[in-house]
Amino acid sequence: MTDSHIESLEFPLFRQYLRGSFISSLSAAVLEKLEPFGDYGTVKMRQDVMEEALSLVKSINISIQRDEDYLAVYPRINDPLAFFEPQELMEIRKFLLSAAALKTALIDAGAVHMKAYLKGMSALTDITAAIGEVLNDKGDIRDDASARLREIRNELQSVRKKIHNALNSVLYSLNAEKFIQELVITERSGRFTLPCKSNFRQYIDGIVHDRSASGQTLFVEPESTVSMNNTHHELKAEERKEIFRILSSIIRSIYEKRREIRSTTENYGEVAFLLETARFYKPKPHCMPVFGDVLEFDRVHHPIILLEKKGESVPLNIRMEKGERIGVISGPNTGGKTAALKSMGLNHIIASCGLPLMGKSAKLYSVKKVLADIGDHQSLVMDLSTFSSHMVNIRDIINAADEKSLVLMDELGTGTEPREGAAIAVAVCESLAEKGAVTFITTHFAEIKNFALSRTDSAIFAVEFDYKTFEPKYSLQKGIAGKSDPLVISKRLGFPEAVVRRAEELIEEAKNSLEIGIEEVNRLKSELIKEKETYRGRRLELLERQAVFEEKEKALKQRLDKKETELLEEAMRLFERAKRLAGEKQGKIDKTEALEGMEKSAEKLTVLKKKLKPVRDIQVGDIIFLEKYEKSGKITAIEGSTVSLDLGGLKIKMKRADIIGKKLQEEERVRDVKLSTDAAPAVRREILLVGRRVEEAIDELDKFMDESLLSGFDKIYIVHGRGTGQLRRGLHEYMRNDRRVKKYAIASNEEGGQAVTVAEF
Numbered sequence: 001m002t003d004s005h006i007e008s009l010e011f012p013l014f015r016q017y018l019r020g021s022f023i024s025s026l027s028a029a030v031l032e033k034l035e036p037f038g039d040y041g042t043v044k045m046r047q048d049v050m051e052e053a054l055s056l057v058k059s060i061n062i063s064i065q066r067d068e069d070y071l072a073v074y075p076r077i078n079d080p081l082a083f084f085e086p087q088e089l090m091e092i093r094k095f096l097l098s099a100a101a102l103k104t105a106l107i108d109a110g111a112v113h114m115k116a117y118l119k120g121m122s123a124l125t126d127i128t129a130a131i132g133e134v135l136n137d138k139g140d141i142r143d144d145a146s147a148r149l150r151e152i153r154n155e156l157q158s159v160r161k162k163i164h165n166a167l168n169s170v171l172y173s174l175n176a177e178k179f180i181q182e183l184v185i186t187e188r189s190g191r192f193t194l195p196c197k198s199n200f201r202q203y204i205d206g207i208v209h210d211r212s213a214s215g216q217t218l219f220v221e222p223e224s225t226v227s228m229n230n231t232h233h234e235l236k237a238e239e240r241k242e243i244f245r246i247l248s249s250i251i252r253s254i255y256e257k258r259r260e261i262r263s264t265t266e267n268y269g270e271v272a273f274l275l276e277t278a279r280f281y282k283p284k285p286h287c288m289p290v291f292g293d294v295l296e297f298d299r300v301h302h303p304i305i306l307l308e309k310k311g312e313s314v315p316l317n318i319r320m321e322k323g324e325r326i327g328v329i330s331g332p333n334t335g336g337k338t339a340a341l342k343s344m345g346l347n348h349i350i351a352s353c354g355l356p357l358m359g360k361s362a363k364l365y366s367v368k369k370v371l372a373d374i375g376d377h378q379s380l381v382m383d384l385s386t387f388s389s390h391m392v393n394i395r396d397i398i399n400a401a402d403e404k405s406l407v408l409m410d411e412l413g414t415g416t417e418p419r420e421g422a423a424i425a426v427a428v429c430e431s432l433a434e435k436g437a438v439t440f441i442t443t444h445f446a447e448i449k450n451f452a453l454s455r456t457d458s459a460i461f462a463v464e465f466d467y468k469t470f471e472p473k474y475s476l477q478k479g480i481a482g483k484s485d486p487l488v489i490s491k492r493l494g495f496p497e498a499v500v501r502r503a504e505e506l507i508e509e510a511k512n513s514l515e516i517g518i519e520e521v522n523r524l525k526s527e528l529i530k531e532k533e534t535y536r537g538r539r540l541e542l543l544e545r546q547a548v549f550e551e552k553e554k555a556l557k558q559r560l561d562k563k564e565t566e567l568l569e570e571a572m573r574l575f576e577r578a579k580r581l582a583g584e585k586q587g588k589i590d591k592t593e594a595l596e597g598m599e600k601s602a603e604k605l606t607v608l609k610k611k612l613k614p615v616r617d618i619q620v621g622d623i624i625f626l627e628k629y630e631k632s633g634k635i636t637a638i639e640g641s642t643v644s645l646d647l648g649g650l651k652i653k654m655k656r657a658d659i660i661g662k663k664l665q666e667e668e669r670v671r672d673v674k675l676s677t678d679a680a681p682a683v684r685r686e687i688l689l690v691g692r693r694v695e696e697a698i699d700e701l702d703k704f705m706d707e708s709l710l711s712g713f714d715k716i717y718i719v720h721g722r723g724t725g726q727l728r729r730g731l732h733e734y735m736r737n738d739r740r741v742k743k744y745a746i747a748s749n750e751e752g753g754q755a756v757t758v759a760e761f
Contacts, residue, residue, distance in 0.1 A: 005372045006035075009345040009408075010304055017307045021280045025068040026269035031277075036352035040291055040366055046354025047288050049113040053278035054286075054356070060109050062102070064272050070095040074265060077258050084251055087139045092254065093131040096124050096261075099268045106271070114274070120267035122260040130250050141243050149242045156235045163192050163228045170194060170204065170222055179203045181217045190236060191229045193219040281356050289351045289362040295320040295344070295438075300359030302343035303350065315359055316343050318476050320438075324459045326429055327440040328452035330481055331463035337442040338374065338410050340463065340476060344440060345370050345408045365438050369405040371397045373412070387415035394428060403436030412441045412448070422447035433457065449481040558627075614659050618643065623664040631710060632664060652709070686717035686756075694730035701731060705740055709761060717747065718757045728757065735759060 006012070015031055022028045037043045056062065070091045076082040077092075084092070100123040106114055134145045143150050167185050170176065171194065176183075179200040186193050188209040195217045200206070206220040221229060254261065284306070285299075299315035306313040318340070320327060329337045347357050348370050373393045394409065401407055413425030422445040429451065432439045441448065452458040462480040615624055618635055624645070625632045633645040633652075641656050687704045689697040701718065708716050720727045735741045740761055747756035 005370060006349060008372045008374045009342055009349060009370065011346060011349050014303055014346065014350065017304070018277065018280055022276045023064045023066055024269070024272040024276060025066070025071045026265065027064070027272035027276050029071070030269045030273040034353055036349055036370075037354065038368060043291070043352060043354050045113075049117075049274060050278065050354055050356065051288055052111060052113045053274040054281060056106065056109055056111065057275060057278040057282055060105065062105060062275055063098075064102075064276060065094070065098045067095055067098070077254060077261055080255055082251070082255075084247070084254070086135050086141060086247070089131050089247070089250060090135060090139045092261075093128050093135075095268075096128050096264070099264055100125075100128075102268070102271065114271060117267040117271045120263045121271075122257075122264050124257060124260060124264065127250070127253055127257060130253060134246055134250060141246070145246050146242060149239065149246065152235055152239045152242060156232065156239065159228055159232045159235060160192075163225050163232060166225045166228065167192060167194055167222065170224075175203055186219055188219045188221075190233055191221050192225065192232070193221045196220045277355065281358075284358050285360065286356040286358055287361050288356050289347075289364045291351075291364050291366040293365065294322050294363050295365055296361075296363040297344075297347075298359065298361040300343070300347060300357055300362050302339055303346065303358050305339065305343075306358050314475070316340055316476070318344070318461070319478065320459055324457060325436070325438050326433060326452060326455065326458040327438075327461065328448055328458065328481075329440065329442045329461045329463065329476065330444065330449055336463045336475075340461075341372075341408050341410055341440060341442055342374060345372050345374075345406070348406055365406055367404050367406040367438065369400065369402075370408070371400060371405055372408040373397060374408060374410040390415060398428065398431055398435075401432055401435050401437040405435075405437040407432055407437050407439045409439070409441045412443060413445060418445070419447075421445070426451045453481065614657050615661060615663055618656075618659065618663070624659060625661045625664055626659065627661040647710070647712070684717060685711075685713045685715075686719055688719045689727065689731070690719060690721040690723075692727065694727055697727055697731060698734045701734070705738075705759075705761070709740065713761075715758065715760050717751065718759060719752065719755060720757065721755050728754075731757065 015034065019028055019031055022031065037046065073084065073088045073091050076084070099121055103118050103121045103123070106118060111118065134142060136142055141149070143153050164185060171180060171183055171185070179197050179202065181195040181197050184195060186195060191209060193209055195212075196204075196206075196219075198216065198218060200218065200220055204220070205223040207223070207226065208218050208220055210219040211217065285301070287300075296319045297316050299317060301313050301315045314336075329340060331337055347362065348364055348367065351357060351362070351364050352367075352370075373390060394412070397407055397409075409428070412428060413421035413423075415421070416424075425441065425443065425445060425448050429439055429441065429448070443449065449460060452460040459478060460481050461476040461478055464475040464477060618624065618638070620635050620638060622635045623632055624635065626645075626647075631647050633647040635643060636646050636651070637644040642653055643656055643659060644651065644653050685708055687701060689700060692700065697720070705716065718731060720731055732744065735744050742760045744757055744759040746754055747758045751758065
């Protein structure tokens with residue numbers, strides 16, 4: 001695609017917005033060269049690496065440094081005769097360290113698709129280390145850059161001290177005020193001097209190196225310091241020579257590694273471009289488009305409008321089915337037709353660069369060219385009118401178009417006699433269809449609307465317009481030919497009423513029955529689409545309500561089944577007590593009747609438990625929420641049909657069939673489960689049953705044992721008193737047959753003796 005088509009769709013303006021968010025000049029240089037890729041294999045590769053960049057900037061903090069100073073130095077690296085000043089070497093070192101740090105950060109973050117770029121980035125630690133050993137953080141040459149440099153600077157310091165001592169002796173001599181202009185030591189031409197009056201020769205011998213603008217002050221080197229200044233001058237020359245030798249060695253190393261530096265710079269620029277582009281998209285709605293033979297925009301923005309108007313931007317929804325190759329968009333002026341056209345074109349260009357689009361989701365055509373005729377192409381140089389310039393551009397589009405082209409034409413055929421212009425527009429659409437190009441046009445011509453309605457490979461769209469607020473809705477209704485409504489717009493713009501009324505009369509006279517019929521069909525179709533959308537919305541609302549109702553009904557049934565289970569288990573306990581009473585008081589209770597009741601309850605409980613589905617596919621390590629106990633536990637072992645669980649430190653065993661509840665997901669485990677390896681609490685847990693009848697005591701003990709188990713205790717103390725021993729024997733008999741009790745025994749004298757029984761679970 002040519003630059004003129006790209007410019008008409010405002011791709012350079014999009015690049016400017018993107019450039020405004022960049023820090024790195026190297027990434028900006030990559031952006032300046034950005035253009036659509038020629039094949040979709042390359043586009044897919046760029047999409048993969050771009051998606052990885054988006055993921056990385058969302059998950060880790062990535063630092064991109066400014067590098068414009070390095071970019072100014074970089075071109076000279078390939079020059080074998082180039083010399084770099086210390087500050088320039090610091091910029092090279094700073095960049096290489098930054099590139100190495102970025103590479104390390106991306107590798108540590110698990111970058112995969114960026115590896116091709118990262119492989120081309122060398123750490124070049126020998127160069128960064130060499131520069132760091134020679135220059136300090138301010139870019140000054142270190143004293144220990146070499147042994148010879150240290151020796152020279154030590155000598156310089158010694159000589160400088162001697163010179164200052166000699167000069168100070170002159171400054172503060174007895175007659176100094178007679179010939180010294182100012183008590184200060186100055187440097188002229190690399191030699192230390194004193195500011196003297198013009199009569200200095202009466203007091204000292206010396207060499208004049210400079211004079212002030214007024215001529216009143218002479219800068220004199222006393223004869224006593226000439227030899228020392230000569231030595232200082234020679235040492236400074238040696239210092240410069242040694243510094244040149246040291247820097248030349250580093251510069252030579254840089255030139256020898258120029259290929260690695262060039263590769264590092266180029267690949268760093270690509271990586272920085274990807275990361276800075278990802279940061280640009282991060283706060284905006286974005287999606288990675290899919291290419292194929294259909295077009296579908298789901299709330300996709302025109303990027304320039306979104307960037308300029310932000311929340312006021314209205315996204316575009318449009319769909320072209322497979323086989324539909326011509327799209328005709330009609331409707332009133334200022335209704336958003338051109339914006340929709342530009343949005344499709346610009347988003348195709350951006351997507352062909354491998355970048356995301358600003359929207360929810362998108363499917364685009366697999367095209368290699370986007371050809372556009374949008375805007376005024378009038379040329380005074382070529383002596384072309386607006387219509388002529390459009391025709392020249394459309395001629396070039398027809399010649400360039402093929403089956404891999406997306407053609408966008410705004411107001412095709414306007415600017416000339418309407419019927420002939422409409423005929424040209426239809427002929428152009430037919431020609432492009434024969435070439436296999438995908439074509440979108442905006443129009444007010446009825447002939448083009450009828451053309452689209454008459455073909456199976458065409459789709460017609462109407463832009464929606466709010467006539468109350470006189471504002472476009474930027475929404476396209478498929479299957480409807482839009483009305484231009486110039487008279488309505490003219491009224492709102494304050495046209496004289498008489499002129500508008502006369503225009504209406506002329507239109508009614510010129511309308512034929514076919515045009516009236518098309519308008520009526522469009523009106524009915526528009527109403528039908530709106531009704532369909534309303535029905536769809538209500539249907540979705542009902543489906544949501546139905547899902548909520550079914551979920552609540554399911555939860556209620558589970559609670560009822562759980563409650564029924566609890567009631568039946570309570571009934572079983574009561575029958576157990578009745579069974580004991582039947583054994584103790586024979587003749588007073590119908591033992592057979594009690595046993596029959598127990599059997600019926602047991603059968604009913606079995607049937608009910610079959611309805612309560614146990615948790616399936618359990619494994620060691622799973623966290624299970626047990627509905628019966630309303631607690632969560634971790635499965636520690638599975639042996640056949642027996643499952644061992646840890647309920648917050650309490651170790652229990654259950655049958656697989658009794659594990660009713662749900663398996664917790666990872667995020668639920670953290671807030672719901674607190675596993676412990678500690679033993680049961682050290683606090684003594686006891687129940688006082690003194691004075692209770694055996695039946696009452698057993699009921700209380702049964703509930704107390706459940707509570708103790710769930711609280712994590714593995715031992716309880718039962719205070720039954722001494723008395724006749726009947727209560728103790730009844731409780732012991734009950735615990736003998738209770739599967740929760742591991743063992744029980746009379747407490748030690750310290751724990752209560754014969755009045756207390758200790759039970760372990």
